[in-house]
Amino acid sequence: MKNINPTTPFPTSGYFGPLYFCDREKELETILGNIAGGQSTTLVAIRRIGKTGLIKHLQHKISESMICIYTDILPTENSVDFLNSLATAILNSVPEKTSVGVKIWKFIKSLRPVITFDALTGDPNVSFNIQNIESEHQIESLLSFLESQGKRVLFAIDEFQQILNYPEKNVEAWLRKIIQQLKNVVFIFSGSQQHLMYDIFSNPSKPFFRSALFLKLDKIKFGSYQSFIIEKFSENNKKISKETVAEILEWTNIHTYYVQLLCNRVYINSEKSITSETWKNEALKILNEQEYVFFSYRDMLTKQQWNLLKSIAHEGKVFAITSKDFVQKYKLGSPSTVNRSLISLQKKELVYSEYNKNGKLYYSVYDVLFQRWIQNN
Secondary structure, three states, X not given: OXXXXXXXXXXXXXXXXXXXXOOOHHHHHHHHHHXXXXXXXXEEOOOOOOHHHHHHHHHHHHOOOOEEEEEEOOOOOOHHHHHHHHHHHHHHHOOOOOHHHHHHHHHHHHXXXXXXXXXXXXXXXXXXXXXXXXHHHHHHHHHHHHHOOOOXXXXXXXXXXXXXXXXXXXHHHHHHHHHOOOOOEEEEEEXXXXXXXXXXXXXXXXXXXXXXXEEEOOOOOHHHHHHHHHHHHHHOOOEEOHHHHHHHHHHOOOOHHHHHXXXXXXXXXXXXXXXXXXXXXXXXXXXXXXXXXXXXXXXXXXXXXXXHHHHXXXXXXXOOOOOHHHHHHOOOOOHHHHHHHHHHHHHOOOEEEEEOOOOOEEEEEOOHXXXXXXXXX
C-alpha cells in the first residue's frame, strides 16, 4: 500500500500511513483478535471520530497477509447500488496485474458490468445494468468468488446501516444468508448511526443478530493525543507546550476531526513557537468562516428545533433533556415539544446521544464548531 506524505502532520481526511496515526492500539488488538478467530466486527462511533482511519490503519498492517477491501455505502440507495459499490471496491483493492487480481478482474468482467475509469485517478468504477431483484445473485457470486481465492479476505463496509433505507424487502435476510456461508471472508460493519447499528446486530428478531462482535470507538485518550501533537510539531521544528495542547484538546472536545482541523491550521499559520494566542486566533478565524453553515442550520429548522439545538450547544452535554430545570432555563416549551424537536435533530444528525462512563445518557451537538460559536455569542 503506497503512502503519500500529507502537506501537514495533521491531515483532516485520508490515511497517510502509521506516522500520522495516533494511538488506537487496544482497538487494533481487538479487531486483529476477532480476525484471527474468524469473527466479524461491528464498529460503531459518532461521526468524524476516526472509524475510517482505524480501518485503513488496520488494513495497512495486514495487507501483506490478507486481501483488504473497503467501501462506504452511504451514497447507495438500493441493492444494485450496493452491488456496484462492492464490485468497485474489489477492483480498486486488487491490482489487475497481480495473480489474484487477474482472476478477480476476469471474473467481474464475466458478469458483464460497465467498467469506466476516473479521468484523474484512473480508478475503475463498476456499474451493473440489471433489475434490483437480480442483485442478490450477483452479490452472492462476487463474495463466493472471493471466498474461493485461497487467501483470507477482510471486507470493510462503512455506514452499513444504509441498507435499512433500501426499498427492496428482506435485504438484511438474504445478505445475512450469503455472508454466513463464507468461511474465508471476515467483515467489519461500521456505522455512525449507532442506534440503527445496535438494532441491526443486537435485536434478536433481526437476521444479523449476534453475527459480529461489537466494538465501540471512543475518543482518543487525552494523554496519547497530547503527546502525539507535541511530537508532530517538534518533528517539524515547531514548539508547543503541554498546556497549550491541553487547551486545544479541551476546546475541540478531543473530537478527532476538529482536533486535526485546528492543529492543521495552527501548523500552517504559525512560526516556530505556538502560544495560546496562536491557536485562539486560528479558532476564531475558523468560526467566522463557518458562520454561513451555522445560519443554514437555522434556516432548515423550525424555531423550536433551532432553540433546542442552541440550548444543547450552550450546555455542551445535556443529561436530563426534558427536565423542568433545562426546559425552563432555555424557555423551550413543554417536554413533548422538546422530544419532538430532539427526534428531528437526531434524524438530521445535528444532535447525538451517548453514554458516559457511569452509563448515564446525555445529548450533545455533533458540530463542535457550532457549539463553540454559540457559546461565543
